[in-house]
Amino acid sequence: MGDRCLEQLEGLPPGIPIFRGKVRDIIDVGDRLLITTTDRISAFDRVLTTIPHKGEILNRISCSWFSQVSDLVPVHILEELSPRTVVVRKTRVLPLEVVVRGYLTGSAYRAYQEGKPVSGIHLPKGMKKNEPFPRPLITPSTKESVGIHDEPISEEEILHRKILSPSLWEQVKDKALAVFRRGTEIARKRGLILVDTKYEFGLSEDGTLYLVDELHTPDSSRYWYLSSYEEAFASGKDPRQLDKEYFRAWLLSKGFQGNGPAPSIPVEVRRAVSERYIEAFEAIEGVPFYPLAENPEAETQIVLSYLERFR
Ligand SMILES: Nc1ncnc2c1ncn2[C@@H]1O[C@H](COP(=O)(O)OP(=O)(O)O)[C@@H](O)[C@H]1O
Ligand SMILES: [Mg+2]
Known part of the structure; x- marks a missing residue:
């Protein structure tokens, strides 16, 4: 191989x-x-x-x-x-993972089920798993170094802790939403739903904001097959996903959750x-x-x- x-x-x-x-x-x-x-x-x-x-x-x-x-x-x-x-x-990479979500699923759904806000955003009551948001949501996380898990952070905290200036944060949000909108349109033509994704931005020497790192890859994004969505959602099941859970699921089946020695693969x-x-x-x-x-x-x-x- x-x-x-x-x-x-x-x-x-x-x-x-x-x-x-x-x-x-x-x-x-x-x-x-x-x-x-x-x-x-x-x-x-x-x-x-x-x-x-x-x-x-x-x-x-x-x-x-x-x-x-x-x-x-x-x-x-x-x-x-x-x-x-x-x-x-x-x-200079901004110390934020700019997560954009079109649907209530994954970690956002888990937080929602526990009655917690998602990156400081209080969602309306009665939403179902995998339901689309009226408009895509930005749920940023801090970008931590290797070994430390990224933590969700609210917009308020980003500004309060002066991680970004208000005007830079506005720019980041605008660009992230525009790129996500384009992503969802193109994905749809391929029969896919771009469910959520993570962006990284960086500043060049002259202060221009750049989209960096990776873009809409299966590692940084969740995709569903469009054809499976309606029926799955109506019956409370998960739509068919471009599979990035397989490896995690296999590890979990071996009792590995990230701590201690990893099983041989x-x-x-x-x-x-x-x-x-x-x-x-x-x-x-x-x-x-x-x-x-x-x-x-x-x-x-x-x-x-x-x-x-x-x-
Ligand atoms: N244009 C860029 N300028 C500076 N750093 C970048 C740029 N694009 C990506 N990076 C950084 O390079 C690293 C990519 O390596 P990766 O293996 O994905 O690392 P990580 O373990 O941090 O995800 C990330 O830390 C990312 O922020
Ligand atoms: Mg990376």
């Missing part, structure tokens, strides 16, 4: 500052970053294994979404270097997760998935020759 392995940028010479996020490897080249989406998969905020083709799938989905919203907001992409590596504008499970990513790619992009990524050594070469230009 082609495993674009955990340390796929291993061949880099010493001295190149490489930062490893949970999923991405990042090389800082001054005013830009090289971001390689690896095949690593994280669950419960921990990196647990790799999934064949995952990096390429997520990067290609993300790139195609960025190009479909770039008329709405400046986006960070400068160049697509390979199927897994992009050159992006380096920004069999090849069949990794393959099954890979198939789900491929299915997600095909549903979102509307075309069959043919892998385009080179082997890890060739990928490293592509990155190296780009870096040469900065010598």
Whole structure:
């Protein structure tokens, strides 16, 4: 099984500052970053294994979404270097995960059931699970470092703690809603509902607000199949989802909830997760998935020759 392995940028010479996020490897080249989406998969905020083709799938989905919203907001992409590596504008990332939700589901529904506000928003009584909101809701979370869970935060707190200025927060909300609206329209044409998603924004040197990180990928978003929605909702069931729960569900079935040693993950499970990513790619992009990524050594070469230009 082609495993674009955990340390796929291993061949880099010493001295190149490489930062490893949970999923991405990042090389800082001054005013830009090289971001390689690896095949690593994280669950419960921990990196647990790799999934064949995952990096390429997520990067290609993300790139195609960025190009479909770039008329709405400046986006960070400068160049697509390979199927897994992009050159992006380096920004100062705002310390917020800007979550936008079109439907009452997931963690928002769990909070609602417990009678709690969702990121400070009090929802009307009597809403059902998976019901659409009259208008999409922004439910931000703090962006914490590795190992610390992100916490929902209210608009009031964002302003009170001066995390963002009121005018920047207004801009962030406007842009997030515009991108989400575009996302839902395009997804609908593919027979999908973009249920909720997470955006990250960053500021460039001159103070311009950029949409950064990843966009509308199955890792950062929840999608339902449109055709399954009405009937499922009417009968109180969950619509068919682009499956991102499979891996979590498997881990939970092994008694793993993020603490203590992780179970060893069999090849069949990794393959099954890979198939789900491929299915997600095909549903979102509307075309069959043919892998385009080179082997890890060739990928490293592509990155190296780009870096040469900065010598
Ligand atoms: N244009 C950008 N400028 C600066 N940082 C960025 C940009 N795009 C993404 N990032 C950051 O790069 C990291 C991506 O790596 P990832 O593996 O997703 O990390 P994480 O574990 O934080 O989710 C994130 O911390 C994200 O905020
Ligand atoms: Mg991330």
